[in-house]
Amino acid sequence: MESRAIVSYQTPSGQRVEVVKQTFSSVRKRPAKRVAFVSGLHGNELEGIYLCHLLIRYLQNLQRTQPKAFQGEVHIYPAVNPQAISAGSRLWPFFSQDINRQFGGDNGNSLPAQSASELLDDLKSSVDIAVDFHASNLHLKEAPQIRILDGLHKNLLPLAIQCNVDLIWVHPASPMFESTLGYNLNQARVKTLVIETGVGLRLHRKFADQLFQGMLNLLHHTGVLVDTGSLPKIDPPVIAHPSQVALLQSRYAGLFVGHSDLKKNVAKGEVIGEVLSATDGEVLQEVTAPESGFLFTVREHPLVYPGAPLARIALRDEGCP
Numbered sequence: 679m680e681s682r683a684i685v686s687y688q689t690p691s692g693q694r695v696e697v698v699k700q701t702f703s704s705v706r707k708r709p710a711k712r713v714a715f716v717s718g719l720h721g722n723e724l725e726g727i728y729l730c731h732l733l734i735r736y737l738q739n740l741q742r743t744q745p746k747a748f749q750g751e752v753h754i755y756p757a758v759n760p761q762a763i764s765a766g767s768r769l770w771p772f773f774s775q776d777i778n779r780q781f782g783g784d785n786g787n788s789l790p791a792q793s794a795s796e797l798l799d800d801l802k803s804s805v806d807i808a809v810d811f812h813a814s815n816l817h818l819k820e821a822p823q824i825r826i827l828d829g830l831h832k833n834l835l836p837l838a839i840q841c842n843v844d845l846i847w848v849h850p851a852s853p854m855f856e857s858t859l860g861y862n863l864n865q866a867r868v869k870t871l872v873i874e875t876g877v878g879l880r881l882h883r884k885f886a887d888q889l890f891q892g893m894l895n896l897l898h899h900t901g902v903l904v905d906t907g908s909l910p911k912i913d914p915p916v917i918a919h920p921s922q923v924a925l926l927q928s929r930y931a932g933l934f935v936g937h938s939d940l941k942k943n944v945a946k947g948e949v950i951g952e953v954l955s956a957t958d959g960e961v962l963q964e965v966t967a968p969e970s971g972f973l974f975t976v977r978e979h980p981l982v983y984p985g986a987p988l989a990r991i992a993l994r995d996e997g998c999p
């Protein structure tokens with residue numbers, strides 16, 4: 679494994695900060711494929727950092743014991759926004775900027791914009807396929823899923839189904855995604871999958887283990903790894919198109935008390951939770967599933983307001999198991 683700093687700068691207090699990339703080279707002169715794993719664009723999303731640790735540990739051991747398994751290249755960028763990660767915040771501290779809205783276009787020459795541009799250039803010049811790991815915020819718990827912008831799905835679904843996620847959500851396109859890393863890499867013909875899982879500032883070993891198997895499977899599927907013994911076991915995902923996702927929202931300000939965890943087979947009418955009055959004994963809203971399907975998002979944060987998201991369900995149809 680080779681380590682290299684792709685971004686390096688000194689903070690006003692004198693501290694040196696580096697964005698590190700770990701590379702596992704191919705035994706072939708022309709690598710079969712070159713795959714990148716990126717995590718930590720948002721400093722409060724920790725699942726991907728843990729997942730990169732698991733991948734680095736596994737690949738280091740594999741390189742020692744079976745170097746010929748590496749027919750392609752793997753590039754791991756485990757913590758691409760170090761200052762936000764050390765603060766546990768979504769935004770880059772001091773600048774209060776979301777680095778995942780700094781890609782592509784002319785974003786000036788602030789440190790977050792320069793850092794974003796260097797990361798994008800490095801990825802464009804080093805890889806064919808990328809996986810960008812995100813977690814949810816503190817409000818919502820998400821089942822392991824890949825979100826694909828409508829229009830890119832024909833290109834990305836064949837790779838996404840290899841990743842052992844529970845759900846692939848083909849998501850409506852919106853101009854707000856045009857400054858993200860995933861969008862800009864896909865525009866540059868680096869096939870990029872954006873994974874969303876868990877809750878902000880938390881780790882879920884079960885989700886990480888599931889995604890770890892998925893990432894190993896992706897490396898086998900793309901020919902990057904060969905002959906490593908047994909193949910990872912993966913399950914097929916539910917695939918939901920934009921019209922198949924129901925968002926349940928609070929109609930009131932109050933406390934949301936969840937009655938259900940994430941669940942693959944929620945039944946029509948099943949109680950997901952309640953919105954309670956904070957000032958009297960009233961139950962303001964009973965939150966039930968409008969149709970049967972996969973409850974893949976559930977609210978974790980109890981404080982709600984009118985319009986607050988409470989849950990999402992991928993509605994079942996003939997295409998969904």
Ligand SMILES: [Zn+2]
Nearest residue numbers: 720723812813
């Ligand atoms: Zn994120």
